[in-house]
Amino acid sequence: MSRVVLRSLVHRITAHPDVPLAYTASCESCSxxxxxxxxxxxxxxxxxxxxxxxxxxxxxxxxxxxAFVVREGEDPKPPAP
Ligand SMILES: [Zn+2]
Structure with missing residues (x-):
């Protein structure tokens, strides 16, 4: 019988520091x-x-x-897309 070891990692999600938010708007009455x-x-x-x-x-x-996900203990730099 094989043995399976499970472990959990703490993750968090954070905003990408180099990609600014983008705002848009569209009219509900016309195009x-x-x-x-x-x-x-x-x-x-x-x-x-x-x-x-x-x-x-x-x-x-x-x-x-x-946004990007960072594992606990990792460098909080964004990974390559
Ligand atoms: Zn309009």
Missing amino acids: WKAEPSADGEAVDVECMAHSGRSNHRQFTRTVTGR
């Missing part, structure tokens, strides 16, 4: 989309400008970023 940006306030200003021109007032906003 307008804001220019993607690392500056969320700039995207909000674009939405308000679009609203001022069109009276469209609802937007879907997204924020995306990259």
Whole structure:
């Protein structure tokens, strides 16, 4: 009979330090989309400008970023993709 040894490792997930968050927005009333940006306030200003021109007032906003998993005891540098 073979013996199986199981061990658990502690992991954590963290934001990639070299990849900034990306903010985007799209209008719920038409096909307008804001220019993607690392500056969320700039995207909000674009939405308000679009609203001022069109009276469209609802937007879907997204924020995306990259994260990576680090095992306990490992160097917390991001691994190669
Ligand atoms: Zn619109």
